[in-house]
Amino acid sequence: MAGHSHWANIARKKSVVDAKRGKLFSKLSRYIIIAARAGGGDPDTNLKLRYAIDKARAVSMPRENIERAIKRGTGELDGAVMEEITYEGFGAGNVAIICDVMTDNRNRTNGEVRKIFEKGGGVMAGPGSVAYLFERKGVIHVPLNAISEDALMNLILEAGAEDMKTSPEGYEITTDVSSFTAVQQALEKAKITPSNAELAQVPKAWVDVDVETGKKVVKLIEALDDHDDINAVFCNANLTPEMYAEEE
Secondary structure (H helix, E strand, C coil), X not given: CHHHHHHHHHHHHHHHHCCCHHHHHHHHHHHHHHHHHHHCCCCCCCHHHHHHXXXXXXXCCCHHHHHHHHHHHHCCCCCCCCEEEEEEEECHHHCEEEEEEEECCHHHHHHHHHHHHHHCXXXXXXXXXXXXXXXXXXXXXXXXXXXXXXXXXXXXXXXCCCEEEEECCEEEEEECHHHHHHHHHHHXXXXXXXXXXXXXXXXXXXXXXXXXXXXXXXXXHXXXXXXXXXXXXXXXXXXXXXXXXXXX
């Protein structure tokens, strides 16, 4: 559970740092394009697109940007063909790292990401090298003062959530990918605003690392996440606040 919470801390910190809005909007546009291309331009029937649009709206991405990205995905507007791929690798301390990538040039992105891994003291690995250590889940964080624990538990389980844990940082809800949207909608109907909601690669087991190793892992994650083509970065290290305190 600690790992999830620390991951959420970093995710929230990143969302603030990423007030480099131009880069963030570019990444979200790519995500919308791919979702629309794969499942059509109607968010009511394309859950992946609905999730992408919700992410864009959460950071006040202009409506015209969202609509343009949808039209590019459905082919109504011309644009580069985007491809969704996953890169895997290892960081300091043999920590497993997995990256969700969207690119219009696989060869270019492959070379650039490989260099980031190497510069950060890690190594990019082949497909399947670390993917088996993770599972795709919906992870939603809700503030403690938003609702009582019992009431939230009843609400989210009825909506299809798998589990909920409580810590001083808040409630952490875990869902299957297929139930992620339904749980979000249940929270919205109850007028509960999550502090963070992501489709994440969640480690099946968290790995403890010392502070120095953790700082190296955080530095590599930050460098990877800063790449234009990388949409999200996940690792299986149990990172503590002191490991990324210097970055704040």
